[in-house]
Amino acid sequence: MNAADRYAKLLPDGVHEMPLLRVPRELTEMELQAHWFAGDFGREFRTVAGGSARVVQFGVWNREAGPDFAEAAVSLDGGPPVRGSIELDPEARDWERHGHAENSDYEKVVLHVFTRSGAGEFFTRTAQHRNVPQVLLDVTSLTSEPPNPLPAAIPGRCCAPLRELAEEQAREVLLGAAQFRLRKKAAALATLAELHGADEALYQAIAATLGYKSNKLPFTLLAQRLPLRLLRKGDADALLFGVSGFLPATDLAAFDAPTRSYLRELWERWWPRRAEFERMAIAPKFWRMAGQRPANHPQRRLAALAEIIRHWPKVRTLRDRCEPGAIHEFFATLRDDYWEHHFTVSSRPSAKRMALVGESRVTEMLANVFLPLAITADPTRWATFQNLRAPLANQRVEIAALRLFGDSPRGSEFLKYAALQQGLLQVYEDFCLRDATDCVHCPFPRQLAKW
Numbered sequence: 192m193n194a195a196d197r198y199a200k201l202l203p204d205g206v207h208e209m210p211l212l213r214v215p216r217e218l219t220e221m222e223l224q225a226h227w228f229a230g231d232f233g234r235e236f237r238t239v240a241g242g243s244a245r246v247v248q249f250g251v252w253n254r255e256a257g258p259d260f261a262e263a264a265v266s267l268d269g270g271p272p273v274r275g276s277i278e279l280d281p282e283a284r285d286w287e288r289h290g291h292a293e294n295s296d297y298e299k300v301v302l303h304v305f306t307r308s309g310a311g312e313f314f315t316r317t318a319q320h321r322n323v324p325q326v327l328l329d330v331t332s333l334t335s336e337p338p339n340p341l342p343a344a345i346p347g348r349c350c351a352p353l354r355e356l357a358e359e360q361a362r363e364v365l366l367g368a369a370q371f372r373l374r375k376k377a378a379a380l381a382t383l384a385e386l387h388g389a390d391e392a393l394y395q396a397i398a399a400t401l402g403y404k405s406n407k408l409p410f411t412l413l414a415q416r417l418p419l420r421l422l423r424k425g426d427a428d429a430l431l432f433g434v435s436g437f438l439p440a441t442d443l444a445a446f447d448a449p450t451r452s453y454l455r456e457l458w459e460r461w462w463p464r465r466a467e468f469e470r471m472a473i474a475p476k477f478w479r480m481a482g483q484r485p486a487n488h489p490q491r492r493l494a495a496l497a498e499i500i501r502h503w504p505k506v507r508t509l510r511d512r513c514e515p516g517a518i519h520e521f522f523a524t525l526r527d528d529y530w531e532h533h534f535t536v537s538s539r540p541s542a543k544r545m546a547l548v549g550e551s552r553v554t555e556m557l558a559n560v561f562l563p564l565a566i567t568a569d570p571t572r573w574a575t576f577q578n579l580r581a582p583l584a585n586q587r588v589e590i591a592a593l594r595l596f597g598d599s600p601r602g603s604e605f606l607k608y609a610a611l612q613q614g615l616l617q618v619y620e621d622f623c624l625r626d627a628t629d630c631v632h633c634p635f636p637r638q639l640a641k642w
């Protein structure tokens with residue numbers, strides 16, 4: 192008999208079966224999510240339809256718009272793990288109440304989990320009418336308080352071998368991945384330049400970076416439908432706003448005076464050209480507004496694109512010289528009287544002045560556009576990229592750092608550099624996003640030994 196069994200024998204009858212703590216039955220959604228992500232409900236379940244569901248990997252905790260847990264993997268009825276998202280709601284019908292059934296962001300949900308099923312039968316269906324397996328959780332099985340705030344992702348199996356590498360070696364691995372990523376970006380930009388010319392390629396790439404991440408597609412479509420050579424002839428802002436569908440024929444009386452005059456001026460230039468361009472309009476379903484920082488609203492980003500076009504000869508010079516300081520300075524001086532004080536055309540004016548293009552967006556442009564172009568022409572520019580500081584990490588890169596380095600200070604140190612962030616993203620995309628085995632069969636830890 193082992194020590195734990197011997198100790199259990201010491202306990203008065205029944206005590207070892209009693210929960211340590213009675214958990215309140217009404218948990219907030221966040222508490223439920225914390226319990227779920229900590230594995231307090233286990234990983235093997237019966238679905239409401241009577242099948243079996245095994246959560247092979249819990250994925251990452253999504254703190255932005257969309258399903259609660261992304262990049263999870265679930266095995267249904269003993270089948271191979273299916274990658275997708277998991278949505279957790281207090282009640283089954285929250286799926287409909289919160290509009291998930293009409294929202295294409297929820298198309299990849301592979302499991303709908305809830306704690307109350309409500310009266311009558313309810314089917315979880317996606318916008319494309321796919322039936323999503325359901326699991327009803329038993330909150331009475333919980334025997335502890337929700338865990339303290341959990342990290343957004345679970346450290347992976349590669350944490351240990353990465354920790355064993357000297358810091359310089361770990362840095363080298365990430366820089367290798369960053370260089371690999373940069374090469375791919377440079378090749379994609381070269382193809383674009385071959386097809387459309389160097390300026391159009393630069394313009395399309397800048398537009399895509401302004402749309403990152405939720406509106407990359409509509410910004411790319413806009414740049415393809417409204418080429419630079421057309422917009423440089425004039426009315427870039429009116430055409431961009433008109434084709435994006437942000438200039439509906441509404442009664443302007445509803446807006447405050449500055450917005451009224453801003454919209455009227457745009458509308459008067461869009462109106463005569465509407466018939467010519469309306470067929471190119473971006474359908475509203477392509478725009479994603481939920482979960483965006485107010486200052487990143489696509490209307491502000493469109494205004495920034497119009498300003499960039501207005502200063503195009505300067506942008507071309509910046510591309511040719513590719514000096515990060517000069518590029519930051521240029522974007523910091525881009526002005527637009529209206530957009531410096533508005534998040535959207537329908538928001539109240541903000542007293543505080545906001546930059547048209549924030550610092551982190553400029554760093555993204557350097558990492559995704561200017562430096563890949565410069566390094567292709569002059570490989571010695573790699574050193575510039577290697578030393579480029581990154582002001583802010585986005586959720587995805589923070590998750591990548593957590594998966595690879597856990598709570599090691601190396602992870603947060605590496606997040607301070609744009610190139611290392613790019614390396615983290617590359618490893619994450621090449622390995623984490625292809626794995627559906629909760630790291631068990633991921634080759635990265637083994638491959639590290641070959642570095």
Ligand code: SF4
Nearest residue numbers: 347349622623630633
């Ligand atoms: S999937 Fe691979 S690379 Fe990602 S955390 Fe797990 S072991 Fe690391």
